[in-house]
Amino acid sequence: MMDNLRTKANSPFIKVLLAIIILSFVLTGVAGYVIGGSSNDAAQVNGQSISREQLQQAFSQERQSLQNYLGDKFSEVAGNEESMRLLRQQALDNLINSELINQYANELNLSASDKQIEQAIFAMPIFQTDGQFDSEKYKRILNQYNVNADNFAAQIRGDLVRTQLAKAFTGTEFALPSEVKQYAELFLQEREIRTATLSLANVEAKQSATDEEIKAYYDMHQNSFVSPEKVQVSYVVMDAATMPEQVVTDEELKAYYDQNLKNYTQAEQKHYSMIQVASEKEAQAIADELKKGADFEVLAAEKSTDKFSASNKGVIGWMEAISTPAEIVNANLSEKGQISAPVEYGTNFVIFRLDDIKPENIKPFDSVKNDLKATLTQEKNVKQFYDLQQKVSEAATNDNESLASVEEVSGLKIMTTGWFDKNNPPAELNFPAVINEIFSERLVDQNGSTSVNSDVINVEGDRAFVVRVTQHEPEKIEPLDTVKSDIETLVKKQKANTELKAEGDKLLAALKAGEGDAALVAAGTQFTASETVSRAMPQTPIISAAMAMPKPEAGKVTYIAARDAQDNLVLIQLDKVTPGKATEEELATLTKEYKGMMEAAINEALMLNLRNNAKVEVLNLE
Numbered sequence: 337m338m339d340n341l342r343t344k345a346n347s348p349f350i351k352v353l354l355a356i357i358i359l360s361f362v363l364t365g366v367a368g369y370v371i372g373g374s375s376n377d378a379a380q381v382n383g384q385s386i387s388r389e390q391l392q393q394a395f396s397q398e399r400q401s402l403q404n405y406l407g408d409k410f411s412e413v414a415g416n417e418e419s420m421r422l423l424r425q426q427a428l429d430n431l432i433n434s435e436l437i438n439q440y441a442n443e444l445n446l447s448a449s450d451k452q453i454e455q456a457i458f459a460m461p462i463f464q465t466d467g468q469f470d471s472e473k474y475k476r477i478l479n480q481y482n483v484n485a486d487n488f489a490a491q492i493r494g495d496l497v498r499t500q501l502a503k504a505f506t507g508t509e510f511a512l513p514s515e516v517k518q519y520a521e522l523f524l525q526e527r528e529i530r531t532a533t534l535s536l537a538n539v540e541a542k543q544s545a546t547d548e549e550i551k552a553y554y555d556m557h558q559n560s561f562v563s564p565e566k567v568q569v570s571y572v573v574m575d576a577a578t579m580p581e582q583v584v585t586d587e588e589l590k591a592y593y594d595q596n597l598k599n600y601t602q603a604e605q606k607h608y609s610m611i612q613v614a615s616e617k618e619a620q621a622i623a624d625e626l627k628k629g630a631d632f633e634v635l636a637a638e639k640s641t642d643k644f645s646a647s648n649k650g651v652i653g654w655m656e657a658i659s660t661p662a663e664i665v666n667a668n669l670s671e672k673g674q675i676s677a678p679v680e681y682g683t684n685f686v687i688f689r690l691d692d693i694k695p696e697n698i699k700p701f702d703s704v705k706n707d708l709k710a711t712l713t714q715e716k717n718v719k720q721f722y723d724l725q726q727k728v729s730e731a732a733t734n735d736n737e738s739l740a741s742v743e744e745v746s747g748l749k750i751m752t753t754g755w756f757d758k759n760n761p762p763a764e765l766n767f768p769a770v771i772n773e774i775f776s777e778r779l780v781d782q783n784g785s786t787s788v789n790s791d792v793i794n795v796e797g798d799r800a801f802v803v804r805v806t807q808h809e810p811e812k813i814e815p816l817d818t819v820k821s822d823i824e825t826l827v828k829k830q831k832a833n834t835e836l837k838a839e840g841d842k843l844l845a846a847l848k849a850g851e852g853d854a855a856l857v858a859a860g861t862q863f864t865a866s867e868t869v870s871r872a873m874p875q876t877p878i879i880s881a882a883m884a885m886p887k888p889e890a891g892k893v894t895y896i897a898a899r900d901a902q903d904n905l906v907l908i909q910l911d912k913v914t915p916g917k918a919t920e921e922e923l924a925t926l927t928k929e930y931k932g933m934m935e936a937a938i939n940e941a942l943m944l945n946l947r948n949n950a951k952v953e954v955l956n957l958e
Contacts, residue, residue, distance in 0.1 A: 448496035524916020576798035582716035609650035619678035619685035
């Protein structure tokens with residue numbers, strides 16, 4: 337895709353930018369995708385392949401977004417195989433939906449040109465510095481999210497097409513004023529209510545539970561009283577932070593510098609400007625003016641048809657030989673201020689000027705020595721850490737009788753734990769990868785501990801573990817005596833809820849019959865003063881229930897019973913419903929919100945229809 341953009345763009349300035357962008361991705365090892373046939377397919381949508389590489393990148397993006405959102409808590413999710421499987425499934429579903437939308441847009445002859453994609457990318461604030469497109473920032477951000485440049489351009493194309501598709505369905509008059517008015521009246525509606533509360537705690541305090549009731553509850557709900565699988569573990573922990581700092585000599589630094597001199601060499605760079613016009617005749621006329629001493633920058637600003645460079649007096653910027661377009665190379669500009677003859681470029685003609693030259697520059701050893709020392713010291717530290725892991729791994733594998741060999745080769749002390757279950761591990765072992773390994777079939781089977789050592793388990797913070805399950809207790813149903821106190825509380829609450837519901841039903845019947853005052857007094861409660869509630873308020877179970885009540889007839893009230901957040905029973909009396917009245921500002925906001933809701937509903941219905949009528953084959957989710 338990006339190669340096509342580079343080939344088809346009408347502007348050499350665009351070509352230069354895209355060449356720089358593409359080069360940056362080649363140098364950093366980010367390449368495009370090649371769809372290789374059915375063995376490489378994750379899915380097919382109406383015969384169109386979605387490659388496993390596409391799925392992996394989409395999954396990586398989803399994973400990165402989730403990590404940014406969850407922060408430190410991400411490790412808990414990442415260590416859960418089912419969560420990661422669902423995330424991968426979500427990534428595949430999104431790819432399938434995008435492909436279906438693209439196919440449908442093609443049926444409607446909707447498309448987005450390469451030029452539109454260029455403009456969309458260059459206009460994104462996230463890629464700009466001081467209001468201008470910044471190729472380095474573009475590279476850095478796409479690298480951060482593991483996004484391939486080709487696929488990113490394809491995503492932009494899809495977004496543009498989907499925008500056209502949305503407009504085709506919704507149009508500018510999609511939200512009728514009458515519909516928005518009704519929506520505003522409903523959304524801003526206010527209700528006057530009174531409430532009377534029957535306390536669950538008060539009723540529960542009066543309850544009792546016999547041994548027979550407790551036993552019956554236990555027999556009926558035994559699966560609710562399961563003690564989880566538990567283990568005791570011995571382990572060895574390797575921590576890079578506790579290992580001795582490695583030393584790098586000056587001789588090693590100089591040798592590394594000499595062997596990697598290209599990394600400290602800035603290639604020659606040339607700075608170019610350009611003037612683009614539509615015909616050779618115009619270009620030759622400008623060339624003649626320049627020979628007579630005309631100002632290149634003035635002519636570029638006044639006559640160049642390339643808006644990007646013209647707005648900057650013709651400047652297209654610095655570039656190295658490897659990223660310089662062939663049209664500029666073939667102009668053979670070698671001296672500062674040298675101006676080319678008109679160069680044919682597509683349907684246009686361009687005059688280039690070489691503004692300046694930066695010669696090749698090699699950074700002196702002394703200027704990079706400190707950075708080199710930090711880098712090589714870190715590399716040595718890492719090697720030391722992983723050499724230790726290698727020794728520990730071999731010892732753990734070769735001697736499965738215990739961790740004694742691991743302790744011997746590493747000099748690290750064997751640690752032990754008390755009993756714990758999967759959901760309550762000791763803090764020092766509380767890493768998803770470690771816990772998943774401890775409770776895996778490799779270390780624990782139907783007979784208990786398998787009496788084998790784990791391999792090295794790496795976790796964040798430059799730490800690694802080898803673990804061994806020494807004792808195992810399978811999942812079991814807790815004996816009645818152990819859970820009797822808990823069951824007694826549950827039985828009392830169950831009785832209280834039954835009694836409370838019966839009392840609530842009785843009060844509702846009395847209120848609807850016009851005999852509510854005496855019934856409320858007998859129940860030891862009364863209605864509160866009137867209060868006004870609405871959907872704009874923070875929602876509680878009582879407010880939500882009140883907003884769902886049927887509107888009372890004129891001069892009458894309606895009643896319902898609901899539970900509050902503490903599970904108390906609350907009788908709600910609805911006295912009055914007042915339709916909402918929106919200000920002009922509120923109406924504008926609600927119109928936009930309403931349109932968004934309707935467009936989302938239509939898009940969802942369209943997507944559902946496309947999925948129902950499509951032939952989708954999932955071939956490989958891994």
